[in-house]
Amino acid sequence: MVSNTLDLLLGTSKNPLHAYLLVGKEDYTKAAAVRFAKEIVCEGSKDCNQCKLIDSNSHPDVVVIEKTGSALMVEEAREIIQAASRTPRLAKKRILIIPDVHLMDKARPTLLKTLEEPAEETIFILLANSVPPDLITIQSRCLVFNIAKKDIEGSGEVKKSLENSARSDEASLRCELWKSIPSRLDNTGASIAILVDELMASVEQKLSEIKKAQAEELKVIDSSPGDKRSISAMKKQVEERQRRELRRMRNEEFRDRLSDLAQFYLDRIKEVSVSAQSSNRHYRTAEASHDLIAYDSILEAQERLRRNVNEPLLLRWLLFRLSGIEG
Numbered sequence: 160m161v162s163n164t165l166d167l168l169l170g171t172s173k174n175p176l177h178a179y180l181l182v183g184k185e186d187y188t189k190a191a192a193v194r195f196a197k198e199i200v201c202e203g204s205k206d207c208n209q210c211k212l213i214d215s216n217s218h219p220d221v222v223v224i225e226k227t228g229s230a231l232m233v234e235e236a237r238e239i240i241q242a243a244s245r246t247p248r249l250a251k252k253r254i255l256i257i258p259d260v261h262l263m264d265k266a267r268p269t270l271l272k273t274l275e276e277p278a279e280e281t282i283f284i285l286l287a288n289s290v291p292p293d294l295i296t297i298q299s300r301c302l303v304f305n306i307a308k309k310d311i312e313g314s315g316e317v318k319k320s321l322e323n324s325a326r327s328d329e330a331s332l333r334c335e336l337w338k339s340i341p342s343r344l345d346n347t348g349a350s351i352a353i354l355v356d357e358l359m360a361s362v363e364q365k366l367s368e369i370k371k372a373q374a375e376e377l378k379v380i381d382s383s384p385g386d387k388r389s390i391s392a393m394k395k396q397v398e399e400r401q402r403r404e405l406r407r408m409r410n411e412e413f414r415d416r417l418s419d420l421a422q423f424y425l426d427r428i429k430e431v432s433v434s435a436q437s438s439n440r441h442y443r444t445a446e447a448s449h450d451l452i453a454y455d456s457i458l459e460a461q462e463r464l465r466r467n468v469n470e471p472l473l474l475r476w477l478l479f480r481l482s483g484i485e486g
């Protein structure tokens with residue numbers, strides 16, 4: 160099945176990036192932006208509190224910037240910056256929807272600066288009818304989607320909810336896989352190679368949605384107006400940014416899954432220290448010290464992952480440590 164553009168956009172909602180540019184007629188891009196905002200803040204059903212607030216246009220963290228003149232003025236750009244720096248009140252993210260970016264003139268440098276130094280919890284959704292050449296710098300800071308009428312009409316709620324449940328199944332399978340590590344390790348190391356392959360595959364699977372969206376983004380750029388040289392220059396910039404994004408998301412996935420794993424050992428250490436008063440003291444002490452080493456090793460692995468290491472090798476190292484095999 161070929162996903163439509165809106166599905167690709169919505170697919171990035173679990174790990175949203177900090178800036179998006181939706182290109183197309185404002186009716187469509189605004190509808191897509193609102194739909195996307197819902198997907199990000201939703202608590203699980205389309206009539207949850209957060210969705211209702213968005214529907215009634217009163218969600219404190221989902222702000223559509225309304226311009227007073229024909230284009231955004233510098234003053235309004237400053238407002239955007241202020242709004243962007245506030246911490247979200249109800250949702251985990253603060254979402255700013257900014258229409259008519261293609262008409263922006265004097266406000267553009269201010270906006271650009273904000274995009275370059277994003278606040279952690281803020282997501283920008285910029286809307287533009289088209290991408291004129293002088294919007295290229297802004298475009299290169301955003302994940303870009305072309306939104307057409309068919310994308311908005313094609314987003315049936317039934318199909319959506321099916322996809323959502325498929326996505327959350329995938330997420331829970333990934334968690335289960337990482338949590339199964341302690342029980343699947345033996346002291347021969349025989350299972351380690353298989354586990355490393357499975358863990359790497361689960362990370363790739365997690366990143367596949369965002370890769371699809373990135374490929375789509377490059378297609379949009381290919382079909383942008385402008386001369387060949389500026390398009391290929393922009394493409395290079397965007398590819399560079401896409402690599403950084405992927406890198407960041409890989410790191411986050413490893414970090415989060417390793418944190419779950421560390422928590423497993425930490426819980427067991429606590430459990431053991433509570434029951435250590437009772438029987439079989441010697442055995443329990445040995446077990447606890449193994450768990451402590453395991454816990455420390457996971458923290459060390461997290462630390463090393465920040466430094467662009469070879470991931471399969473690092474996982475292998477970690478799993479050997481967790482198995483209690485010297486090496």
Ligand SMILES: [Zn+2]
Pocket residue numbers: 200201202203204205206207208209210211
């Ligand atoms: Zn909802």
